Amino acid sequence: MNCAECELLIHALIDAELDAGHAREVEAHAAGCSACAQKLASFRAMHEAMKGAALKEAAPAHLRKRIEALLTVPARANTAVRSFSRPSRRGFFGGFALGSALSAAVAASLVLAVMRNNEQQTIADEVVSAHIRSLQAGHLMDVETSDRHTVKPWFNGKVDVAPPVIDLTAEGFTLLGGRLDYIDGEPVAAIVYQRRKHLINLFVAQRLGAAHAGALSEAIQGYNLRHWSQDGLDFWATSDLAGDELDEFVRKIQAALRAS
Amino acid sequence: MAASGTVGRDTMADDAVADQDRMRRFHDAALPCLDDVFTLARYLMRNPSDAEDAVQECYLRALRHFDTYRGPAMKPWLFAILRNVCNAEFARRGKEEVPTDYTADDSAAEEMPMWQEPQASPESSILRQQESATIRRLVEELPRPFREVIVLREIADLSYQEIAEVAGVPVGTVMSRLARARAMLRSAWNAAETASPKPGSMPASGLSP
Numbered sequence: 207m208n209c210a211e212c213e214l215l216i217h218a219l220i221d222a223e224l225d226a227g228h229a230r231e232v233e234a235h236a237a238g239c240s241a242c243a244q245k246l247a248s249f250r251a252m253h254e255a256m257k258g259a260a261l262k263e264a265a266p267a268h269l270r271k272r273i274e275a276l277l278t279v280p281a282r283a284n285t286a287v288r289s290f291s292r293p294s295r296r297g298f299f300g301g302f303a304l305g306s307a308l309s310a311a312v313a314a315s316l317v318l319a320v321m322r323n324n325e326q327q328t329i330a331d332e333v334v335s336a337h338i339r340s341l342q343a344g345h346l347m348d349v350e351t352s353d354r355h356t357v358k359p360w361f362n363g364k365v366d367v368a369p370p371v372i373d374l375t376a377e378g379f380t381l382l383g384g385r386l387d388y389i390d391g392e393p394v395a396a397i398v399y400q401r402r403k404h405l406i407n408l409f410v411a412q413r414l415g416a417a418h419a420g421a422l423s424e425a426i427q428g429y430n431l432r433h434w435s436q437d438g439l440d441f442w443a444t445s446d447l448a449g450d451e452l453d454e455f456v457r458k459i460q461a462a463l464r465a466s
Numbered sequence: 467m468a469a470s471g472t473v474g475r476d477t478m479a480d481d482a483v484a485d486q487d488r489m490r491r492f493h494d495a496a497l498p499c500l501d502d503v504f505t506l507a508r509y510l511m512r513n514p515s516d517a518e519d520a521v522q523e524c525y526l527r528a529l530r531h532f533d534t535y536r537g538p539a540m541k542p543w544l545f546a547i548l549r550n551v552c553n554a555e556f557a558r559r560g561k562e563e564v565p566t567d568y569t570a571d572d573s574a575a576e577e578m579p580m581w582q583e584p585q586a587s588p589e590s591s592i593l594r595q596q597e598s599a600t601i602r603r604l605v606e607e608l609p610r611p612f613r614e615v616i617v618l619r620e621i622a623d624l625s626y627q628e629i630a631e632v633a634g635v636p637v638g639t640v641m642s643r644l645a646r647a648r649a650m651l652r653s654a655w656n657a658a659e660t661a662s663p664k665p666g667s668m669p670a671s672g673l674s675p
Contacts, residue, residue, distance in 0.1 A: 207623050214642065215643050217644050218626070221626070221644075239642075244545060249652070252648065252651070252652055252655070253620065255597070255601070256593075256620040259594070260595070260598040260600060261505075261600040261605070261620070261621045262492045262500070262505045262621060263504060263505045263508050264504070265504035265521065266504075266505075270500060272522060273497070273521070274497065276522075276525060276529070277489050277492060277493040277496075277497065277525075278489065278493070282603055289558065299469070341526055342526065342530065343530065402519075403519045403523070404519075444524070463649055
């Protein structure tokens, strides 16, 4: 064995990748060659030092949460199946209203407020679930185009509102397309934007969430979530984008809506 | 999403059950590798937020292709996907990293004995932390193919065969890259030592002579 061969096999020896025969050959060569012996010792010491050093890095908790969320939401049928079995919230509210008497009015309004909060939370969870679902293969877009004049008419007849489709490409939020989704058993328009590698789902519907519940800003399962009402529509924006950037997105949409 | 009216309730429920089962199997197989996948991403992307994006994309793609997964072991399989994600990102950015030129001081370093006999120094976690930080930095500074092979071998503890599968190259290429990578790392390490000699900081105490 010459030094050039030995130099390559030194590493295989250190990594325990050599069979016994070759290992003996390398060791025999190194025993008679101080240069190769020196290299073997020094590379082995480096290998040992790296093995003893703390070179791994734990995944951050928010990333773990995000990925766990990705793996626990059923890919399909989540909201759809529920919509068969569960009375819609409007039905629920309707029944409540019919049964309410004047004497119960105060109590009812109190209950209503609590219910709105719960409802708000349910919808917030569903919005994030819908976002996570949309990240999976073939779920993101029904109409894939950066042309807002294609996206907007596509929603005609699919949802009961004409969702505003705003092109913010010039401002760093690329319009990718749109999708029909279901939140709380109701069809809603989902408009998909992208910032760098981060996807933003903007859900638009009438009365998606309790009216007058005010704006909402929180994080669920590692996703940031914003809700506001404007022009009689409810907007929910959710993304893995950093909070301040999602706020920027929301401000830009709000500004564009006011200008239109 | 399919319109709810077109699919019967039973089919849908079956699908949901199948989905959940698939998710659970993927969850159990892939989630334990998360720290390793993140570590590789961290070294490949060299930036925590890019690494997070790459890991998330990796898990999405892996979930998508989980039906066709037949091996190898889960960790190398995820690594191969992650590597593709990172390469796609580099291609998208359209600019190669500026390669660091290590050839100049390679030969000089060859002559110098790098590892002295371990000095009598107290076992100190601070020293170990400093040393770990130095090694991390030096690994991060290696040009990509060499950084990759070092991380896969020394940090992720993959076999040559597994590295070959992850990187999509023959085992012979893995061996020559690893030899070159270790030589680069050794000379960079020597240079770091010469620049700031800290008694006993490197090599770590307790090395084999």
